[in-house]
Amino acid sequence: MKLPYWTTTLAICLLAGTAGAQSWAWDDGTTPFVVTPPEVVDRMLRLAEPKAGETLVDLGSGDGRIVIEAARRFGTRGLGVEIDPSLVTRARENARRAGVEALARFEVQDLFETDLRGVSVVTLYLLPEVNRKVMPRLLQDLKPGARVVSHDYDMGEWRPDETIELPIAEKLIGPLGRSTVYLWLVPANARGTWKGLLQGHGGEWEFRVRQRFQMLEIEARAQGRELAVRGSRLRGEELKLVVTGNIDGRARNHLFRGTLKGERIEGEVLISDGEESTTRPWTAIRQP
Numbered sequence: 257m258k259l260p261y262w263t264t265t266l267a268i269c270l271l272a273g274t275a276g277a278q279s280w281a282w283d284d285g286t287t288p289f290v291v292t293p294p295e296v297v298d299r300m301l302r303l304a305e306p307k308a309g310e311t312l313v314d315l316g317s318g319d320g321r322i323v324i325e326a327a328r329r330f331g332t333r334g335l336g337v338e339i340d341p342s343l344v345t346r347a348r349e350n351a352r353r354a355g356v357e358a359l360a361r362f363e364v365q366d367l368f369e370t371d372l373r374g375v376s377v378v379t380l381y382l383l384p385e386v387n388r389k390v391m392p393r394l395l396q397d398l399k400p401g402a403r404v405v406s407h408d409y410d411m412g413e414w415r416p417d418e419t420i421e422l423p424i425a426e427k428l429i430g431p432l433g434r435s436t437v438y439l440w441l442v443p444a445n446a447r448g449t450w451k452g453l454l455q456g457h458g459g460e461w462e463f464r465v466r467q468r469f470q471m472l473e474i475e476a477r478a479q480g481r482e483l484a485v486r487g488s489r490l491r492g493e494e495l496k497l498v499v500t501g502n503i504d505g506r507a508r509n510h511l512f513r514g515t516l517k518g519e520r521i522e523g524e525v526l527i528s529d530g531e532e533s534t535t536r537p538w539t540a541i542r543q544p
């Protein structure tokens with residue numbers, strides 16, 4: 257039987273003052289109800305940039321504030337899933353008062369059983385060990401480019417794409433006096449060997465890509481030579497890399513930018529030799 261909110265908050269505060277972040281779990285390891293302060297909700301939503309026409313899911317939605325704020329400010333359709341039925345009742349009432357009950361839905365549901373396919377934004381304020389359990393589902397079910405935003409806790413080996421710290425003087429849970437907001441973009445699958453012609457500039461280019469989350473290791477080859485690759489980056493479906501090397505006997509920098517859709521990359525390459533630069537279209541196809 258769970259305690260009323262004020263008792264919970266008090267117990268959690270006392271624990272958080274003396275021990276690490278994990279001490280605010282219930283005895284069974286589940287995450288208690290603690291609210292995200294309004295200024296942190298604001299920062300989470302500004303990082304995730306939910307849009308009208310997109311769907312947002314808050315895993316463990318508490319009083320509904322994140323889903324309600326996304327609906328109110330951005331017109332985003334949202335679902336809050338919450339294990340505690342009294343909080344679902346409260347969230348529905350809050351949505352009605354905010355006039356967004358048509359957009360903001362709340363269900364009593366275990367977050368581990370929530371269908372995330374087709375969802376554009378997932379928000380979390382859960383304990384670190386819960387985040388790590390959810391992480392494989394996020395990577396498997398969300399489409400490339402979907403955004404995941406977490407208050408205070410990261411995802412272990414899946415490094416965030418952006419991290420922001422905010423001073424929150426009154427905060428007594430977890431990291432005291434401050435909040436951290438993390439953003440991840442679900443990476444597209446870029447693994448494999450890609451080939452594409454750059455007409456009039458080296459002929460066929462080959463890229464061999466190894467991938468761990470959004471981190472890429474790329475080897476590039478053109479005109480029978482290995483070329484130096486640096487600055488490779490994958491943000492969702494957006495790929496960038498810089499290749500330096502001799503093409504037709506002249507040293508040049510090549511900034512490749514492309515969007516990865518399934519087995520194709522479509523984009524452009526900016527070629528410069530320090531004095532002149534040109535831009536050409538770039539297409540690469542993943543080799544079977």
Ligand SMILES: C[S@@+](CC[C@H](N)C(=O)[O-])C[C@H]1O[C@@H](n2cnc3c(N)ncnc32)[C@H](O)[C@@H]1O
Nearest residue numbers: 288289290291292316317318338339366367381
């Ligand atoms: C720290 S609160 C965050 C509330 C809200 N998302 C916010 O940021 O203000 C975590 C919430 O997750 C809920 N929760 C814990 N385990 C859950 C589970 N397995 N499925 C759904 N909700 C859960 C808790 O009841 C609690 O309301």
